[in-house]
Amino acid sequence: MKIMVVGGNGMLGRKLVAKLIQNSIDGKIDVETIISVDVGSNQSEIKKIPVNLAFVTADITNFKVCQQLISNKPDVIFHLAAVVSGEAESNFETGYKVNLDATRNIFEAIRIESNNYHPRVVFTSSAAVYGGPFPELINDEFILQPTTSYGIQKVIGELLVNDYSRLGFFNGIGLRLPTICVRPGKPNAAASGVFSNIIREPLAGKEAILTVSKDTQMVFASPQSAVDNLIHALNVDTTLLGNRRCLTMPGITATVAEEIQALHKVAGDKIVALIKESIDPSAQKFVNNWNFPPFTADRAQGLGFSCEQSFEEIIIKHINNELSGEILGAKL
Amino acid sequence: MKIMVVGGNGMLGRKLVAKLIQNSIDGKIDVETIISVDVGSNQSEIKKIPVNLAFVTADITNFKVCQQLISNKPDVIFHLAAVVSGEAESNFETGYKVNLDATRNIFEAIRIESNNYHPRVVFTSSAAVYGGPFPELINDEFILQPTTSYGIQKVIGELLVNDYSRLGFFNGIGLRLPTICVRPGKPNAAASGVFSNIIREPLAGKEAILTVSKDTQMVFASPQSAVDNLIHALNVDTTLLGNRRCLTMPGITATVAEEIQALHKVAGDKIVALIKESIDPSAQKFVNNWNFPPFTADRAQGLGFSCEQSFEEIIIKHINNELSGEILGAKL
Numbered sequence: 118m119k120i121m122v123v124g125g126n127g128m129l130g131r132k133l134v135a136k137l138i139q140n141s142i143d144g145k146i147d148v149e150t151i152i153s154v155d156v157g158s159n160q161s162e163i164k165k166i167p168v169n170l171a172f173v174t175a176d177i178t179n180f181k182v183c184q185q186l187i188s189n190k191p192d193v194i195f196h197l198a199a200v201v202s203g204e205a206e207s208n209f210e211t212g213y214k215v216n217l218d219a220t221r222n223i224f225e226a227i228r229i230e231s232n233n234y235h236p237r238v239v240f241t242s243s244a245a246v247y248g249g250p251f252p253e254l255i256n257d258e259f260i261l262q263p264t265t266s267y268g269i270q271k272v273i274g275e276l277l278v279n280d281y282s283r284l285g286f287f288n289g290i291g292l293r294l295p296t297i298c299v300r301p302g303k304p305n306a307a308a309s310g311v312f313s314n315i316i317r318e319p320l321a322g323k324e325a326i327l328t329v330s331k332d333t334q335m336v337f338a339s340p341q342s343a344v345d346n347l348i349h350a351l352n353v354d355t356t357l358l359g360n361r362r363c364l365t366m367p368g369i370t371a372t373v374a375e376e377i378q379a380l381h382k383v384a385g386d387k388i389v390a391l392i393k394e395s396i397d398p399s400a401q402k403f404v405n406n407w408n409f410p411p412f413t414a415d416r417a418q419g420l421g422f423s424c425e426q427s428f429e430e431i432i433i434k435h436i437n438n439e440l441s442g443e444i445l446g447a448k449l
Numbered sequence: 450m451k452i453m454v455v456g457g458n459g460m461l462g463r464k465l466v467a468k469l470i471q472n473s474i475d476g477k478i479d480v481e482t483i484i485s486v487d488v489g490s491n492q493s494e495i496k497k498i499p500v501n502l503a504f505v506t507a508d509i510t511n512f513k514v515c516q517q518l519i520s521n522k523p524d525v526i527f528h529l530a531a532v533v534s535g536e537a538e539s540n541f542e543t544g545y546k547v548n549l550d551a552t553r554n555i556f557e558a559i560r561i562e563s564n565n566y567h568p569r570v571v572f573t574s575s576a577a578v579y580g581g582p583f584p585e586l587i588n589d590e591f592i593l594q595p596t597t598s599y600g601i602q603k604v605i606g607e608l609l610v611n612d613y614s615r616l617g618f619f620n621g622i623g624l625r626l627p628t629i630c631v632r633p634g635k636p637n638a639a640a641s642g643v644f645s646n647i648i649r650e651p652l653a654g655k656e657a658i659l660t661v662s663k664d665t666q667m668v669f670a671s672p673q674s675a676v677d678n679l680i681h682a683l684n685v686d687t688t689l690l691g692n693r694r695c696l697t698m699p700g701i702t703a704t705v706a707e708e709i710q711a712l713h714k715v716a717g718d719k720i721v722a723l724i725k726e727s728i729d730p731s732a733q734k735f736v737n738n739w740n741f742p743p744f745t746a747d748r749a750q751g752l753g754f755s756c757e758q759s760f761e762e763i764i765i766k767h768i769n770n771e772l773s774g775e776i777l778g779a780k781l
Contacts (some may be wrong), residue, residue: 138615166674209560209616226539248692258592259590259592260590260591260592260593261592261593262692262693263608264615264692266612266616269608269609269611269612272604272608273605273608276595276601276604279601280598280601284541284598309725354654359582360580360594360596361594389664
């Protein structure tokens with residue numbers, strides 16, 4: 118199987134490429150070639166590589182570049198490339214250029230490539246497709262009326278996945294990922310970064326600024342479950358999806374207060390004390406767009422997609438995967 | 450008020466321009482200038498014109514053309530231009546070019562025009578934004594997951610109306626029009642044309658081919674109520690819409706059998722006998738995308754949008770407006 122990961126140098130993209138290779142080593146999937154495409158520097162720390170692994174620096178806002186990429190005829194295209202929510206909101210033109218136009222570029226390049234080419238496309242959507250006013254519970258039937266440019270762009274991407282799939286141009290599936298938590302590394306411009314910052318920074322012995330109120334509520338899953346679900350999407354029988362190709366992924370609903378309680382349970386007083394509250398009204402206003410009620414994800418769960426069982430489990434995964442199982446030098 | 454009607458030479462566009470002029474004569478609205486824009490021949494039969502009326506032939510798939518049009522700074526833009534459903538389905542590229550790209554061209558031209566220019570935009574969406582599987586009743590909360598390219602393009606237009614309005618680039622409102630019935634004139638490529646053909650042609654003494662089964666169900670409103678609702682949209686307080694700027698318009702739900710019953714009641718045996726059944730599987734398959742359950746339109750009705758009370762009323766309006774109140778020479 119030849120796999121292309123568009124946005125392969127992002128946080129999820131790198132983890133996805135690494136996991137695809139690991140799964141190949143473990144004999145779980147048959148990977149011949151991975152092509153990781155990104156606009157920025159594109160590299161990996163992966164050493165032993167039993168598959169052909171190519172890193173391509175490419176700007177997918179250029180249609181001809183997309184045609185060149187797609188001329189490799191990958192069997193699978195993971196489309197993870199996106200301008201994140203905060204940036205899409207502050208820079209209207211860049212948001213639409215990348216999240217809408219570049220997505221269309223890839224889809225159009227696939228459509229035009231040849232009559233016999235119908236790859237599987239795994240599109241990363243987001244829980245940001247939902248906007249208020251919210252019901253008490255968001256289920257698979259809840260209307261997609263986002264209140265951010267990022268959310269609008271993701272819904273449009275989903276609609277295109279539905280149409281291109283219905284017409285047989287490709288075999289698409291979209292995953293509405295919850296807020297990925299705990300995001301490793303440095304904060305990015307995602308407005309949802311604060312929900313990770315207040316866990317990651319204290320666990321590394323650093324202060325974190327809590328910029329939103331403690332009753333702000335979000336839906337979360339770990340980077341590991343996001344990657345596992347993306348790979349699971351390779352094998353889903355898409356005929357079961359009908360014309361609605363995009364699925365809300367399961368997640369853990371938690372308020373900031375509940376995040377902090379879970380951190381306290383896992384890591385204790387001293388770690389929690391590193392969280393300093395300083396509400397930023399503009400950050401609060403933005404995340405209020407996603408002050409989600411609990412989610413159900415019946416369709417996705419019925420098809421075998423999964424996530425953690427509790428926010429503690431999300432924190433423990435972060436400690437095991439990113440901190441060698443230690444909190445400030447002490448084994449968990 | 451300076452009003453631009455994009456798609457001003459279409460069936461609804463012409464009626465809208467005529468009604469705007471009539472309303473100006475009647476002192477109901479203050480119209481200074483109407484600019485009717487269309488890609489095709491653009492003319493009107495209107496004789497006495499108390500307002501500045503300009504007909505512009507323009508291709509809105511060209512962004513610079515849109516910039517030129519918008520440089521007139523109309524206070525209101527009615528955006529009616531679209532490739533109809535059947536054509537959007539049979540010609541993928543044209544559908545996206547006109548229904549998506551040209552819509553964006555107009556919206557972008559408005560956004561870029563100047564910081565102080567924030568016109569009202571009345572966008573014509575369609576009941577085709579809905580796709581099955583359907584619940585027993587479609588209400589304002591029902592998910593927008595169309596199963597035709599036309600429907601997808603209309604939802605994308607709606608989402609853009611929401612985003613551009615939320616960000617203050619313009620003050621938008623979208624009207625999801627039911628199937629317009631009875632469409633006067635010749636059949637167009639709208640897949641829903643059959644629902645009008647079987648009324649219009651017999652009333653003119655001509656045979657009509659019924660290409661879909663009698664239990665096919667749709668939601669209807671007259672061209673007059675569509676035009677009245679478009680004009681009503683000028684005065685709606687859009688702050689009441691929140692971030693969901695697009696409204697399902699009220700309509701009369703009827704099966705083809707019920708249409709024929711109503712025609713029988715209004716026009717009798719001989720007229721109904723002119724309907725010849727000859728099911729076209731491809732037409733049936735396409736309209737099955739819209740085999741709608743009944744609709745509620747609570748939001749729209751709460752804001753004063755309205756429609757006919759029965760399918761008979763729709764037929765009688767057609768006879769009065771298009772046939773001088775006569776059926777084959779006999780007064781109704």
